[in-house]
Amino acid sequence: MAVLNRMDWYDLARTTNWTPSYVTEDELFPPKLSGDFGLPQNAWEKYDEPYKQTYPEYVKVQRDKDAGAYSVKAALERSRIFENADPGWKSVMKAHYGAIARGEYAAASAEARMMRFSKAPGMRNMSTLGCLDEIRHGQMQLYFPHEHVAKDRQMDWAFKAYDTNEWAMIAARHFFDDIMMTRDAISVSIMLTFSFETGFTNMQFLGLAADAAEAGDHTFANLISSIQTDESRHAQIGGPALKVLIENGQKAEAQKRVDIAVWGAWKLFSVLTGPIMDYYTPLEHRKQSFKEFMEEWIVAQFERALTDMGLDLPWYWDIFLKDIAQTHHGMHLGSYFWRPTLWWNPAAGVTPDERAWLEAKYPGWNDTWGQCWDVFIDNVVDGNMAMTYPETLPYVCNMCQLPILGTPGKGWNVKDYPLEYNGRLYHFGSEVDRWVFEQEPERYAGHLSIVDRFLAGMIQPMDLGGALQYMNIAPGEIGDDAHNYAWAEVYRALRAAKKAG
Amino acid sequence: MALFPLTSNFEGDFVLQLVAVDTENTMDEVAAAAAVHSVGRRVRARPDCIMRIRRQGATDFLPRAMKVHESGLKPTETIEIIWEPVRH
Ligand SMILES: [Fe+2]
Numbered sequence: 113m114a115v116l117n118r119m120d121w122y123d124l125a126r127t128t129n130w131t132p133s134y135v136t137e138d139e140l141f142p143p144k145l146s147g148d149f150g151l152p153q154n155a156w157e158k159y160d161e162p163y164k165q166t167y168p169e170y171v172k173v174q175r176d177k178d179a180g181a182y183s184v185k186a187a188l189e190r191s192r193i194f195e196n197a198d199p200g201w202k203s204v205m206k207a208h209y210g211a212i213a214r215g216e217y218a219a220a221s222a223e224a225r226m227m228r229f230s231k232a233p234g235m236r237n238m239s240t241l242g243c244l245d246e247i248r249h250g251q252m253q254l255y256f257p258h259e260h261v262a263k264d265r266q267m268d269w270a271f272k273a274y275d276t277n278e279w280a281m282i283a284a285r286h287f288f289d290d291i292m293m294t295r296d297a298i299s300v301s302i303m304l305t306f307s308f309e310t311g312f313t314n315m316q317f318l319g320l321a322a323d324a325a326e327a328g329d330h331t332f333a334n335l336i337s338s339i340q341t342d343e344s345r346h347a348q349i350g351g352p353a354l355k356v357l358i359e360n361g362q363k364a365e366a367q368k369r370v371d372i373a374v375w376g377a378w379k380l381f382s383v384l385t386g387p388i389m390d391y392y393t394p395l396e397h398r399k400q401s402f403k404e405f406m407e408e409w410i411v412a413q414f415e416r417a418l419t420d421m422g423l424d425l426p427w428y429w430d431i432f433l434k435d436i437a438q439t440h441h442g443m444h445l446g447s448y449f450w451r452p453t454l455w456w457n458p459a460a461g462v463t464p465d466e467r468a469w470l471e472a473k474y475p476g477w478n479d480t481w482g483q484c485w486d487v488f489i490d491n492v493v494d495g496n497m498a499m500t501y502p503e504t505l506p507y508v509c510n511m512c513q514l515p516i517l518g519t520p521g522k523g524w525n526v527k528d529y530p531l532e533y534n535g536r537l538y539h540f541g542s543e544v545d546r547w548v549f550e551q552e553p554e555r556y557a558g559h560l561s562i563v564d565r566f567l568a569g570m571i572q573p574m575d576l577g578g579a580l581q582y583m584n585i586a587p588g589e590i591g592d593d594a595h596n597y598a599w600a601e602v603y604r605a606l607r608a609a610k611k612a613g
Numbered sequence: 614m615a616l617f618p619l620t621s622n623f624e625g626d627f628v629l630q631l632v633a634v635d636t637e638n639t640m641d642e643v644a645a646a647a648a649v650h651s652v653g654r655r656v657r658a659r660p661d662c663i664m665r666i667r668r669q670g671a672t673d674f675l676p677r678a679m680k681v682h683e684s685g686l687k688p689t690e691t692i693e694i695i696w697e698p699v700r701h
């Protein structure tokens with residue numbers, strides 16, 4: 113039997129809107145869930161997805177992708193790559209799995225909201241496939257790390273992280289709750305797929321796939337690229353929705369959603385991906401600095417995506433372009449200094465050679481971030497380890513939930529962006545974080561940051577032990593230097609040589 | 614006498630930190646409490662200087678002997694701890 117070409121029947125098969133007669137349109141598509149923006153069903157019927165795939169095609173392609181990734185894993189299971197990997201690389205895997213795996217699974221429910229509640233039939237088709245994608249990503253990124261759980265307790269965080277009150281996970285949940293778990297179908301398409309996935313998952317997935325290949329971890333490299341091919345398809349769900357909104361006079365609402373989601377995504381990547389690229393990755397494996405990568409893969413591509421769409425660059429673009437050379441250095445120093453509160457072992461990445469690289473990529477690094485690290489390194493060399501740990505909490509932002517930080521040393525510019533709202537004093541890490549809050553204060557006002565919880569007496573006893581317990585970090589999982597401070601030997605030798613000389 | 618949380622923005626450091634003081638503490642004592650979390654950890658001590666407190670954005674320092682409860686500072690308000698050279 114001859115089979116029709118896809119395009120001979122796709123448009124007809126996608127025409128699945130009808131005029132409801134037993135219920136009202138608002139009952140069929142409750143505005144809170146559908147996000148109709150005052151537009152009737154027929155306006156959404158103009159939604160035209162750029163990437164058309166039918167269910168049989170999808171199943172065939174996905175089956176092959178799965179077979180590929182799983183067979184590489186099976187073939188390399190006895191290769192001892194994990195055992196022999198650089199400790200910095202293991203940390204990359206642990207951070208990635210914990211922060212991403214269960215978030216992928218949650219994304220399936222966001223896709224399902226578009227699948228059921230979007231008034232755009234084309235969006236319902238694409239997000240049906242997107243939902244299956246995200247289930248696959250959740251399952252794979254739980255299955256792949258599982259073989260390592262018996263070797264290393266921190267690997268258990270691949271599953272556990274999202275159930276904890278670990279500070280970075282509070283930040284991740286706050287962001288994903290905002291852009292995908294508590295938004296209507298159309299907003300999800302803009303904030304999750306267009307802003308987060310088009311704008312930023314490239315960063316994590318393309319960047320990490322390359323790093324994994326460099327590190328010789330072909331299982332991880334294949335897994336990550338396999339996922340990225342799905343992401344690049346379903347990331348296109350939001351574009352046509354933006355077009356419909358702009359054509360119907362809703363540009364301002366569309367732009368606001370993009371601006372909010374892009375900023376939150378940026379903050380999350382500054383803590384997750386920035387330290388990995390510029391500090392954890394062994395020097396010989398570094399291709400580009402985080403800033404160069406951002407400029408090439410995020411800034412240039414995303415600027416084009418926005419203008420092609422008829423949107424403006426976010427109002428804070430100048431702030432963003434400045435921050436991509438700064439924020440992640442603070443996120444690294446902060447997460448490293450508070451390392452017992454991580455579920456991975458951060459690599460310091462501050463040997464003299466690494467510092468020379470940082471100085472070349474970020475002129476002025478030694479006079480700013482380097483000044484803080486100088487004090488830290490002296491303490492390690494002197495064996496004064498107590499002073500290499502914190503005795504209080506960093507103040508975190510009431511929007512991104514990450515430490516409020518800036519450039520230290522000679523470029524000192526650290527600043528709080530406070531706001532009093534309904535008698536409560538909120539603190540933000542930037543003008544943009546505060547602006548996001550001000551767009552819809554009631555949406556965010558009730559949330560307690562980890563510092564708010566501490567001050568409310570919810571963390572007991574009020575010391576590191578109590579904090580670790582609150583964050584569900586068990587003995588054997590507590591983060592410490594990835595290389596057990598072996599990198600400090602070179603400084604010890606330098607000091608000895610100086611004394612002798 | 615009551616515990617009072619402030620947010621420390623210490624000159625030369627990279628991050629805001631929570632610092633617990635007492636409403637009876639003087640500004641010099643507040644500075645010393647903030648220094649515990651920055652000096653010797655990520656900021657070098659400066660024996661040629663004393664540490665002064667000011668509100669974020671202000672140019673004037675609060676008097677060294679002023680107590681927290683006299684300062685008008687709100688709980689968790691951000692203070693800047695600034696090195697001031699000692700005049701000889
Ligand atoms: Fe995904």
Ligand SMILES: [Fe+2]
Binds near residue numbers: 309343346
């Ligand atoms: Fe996705």
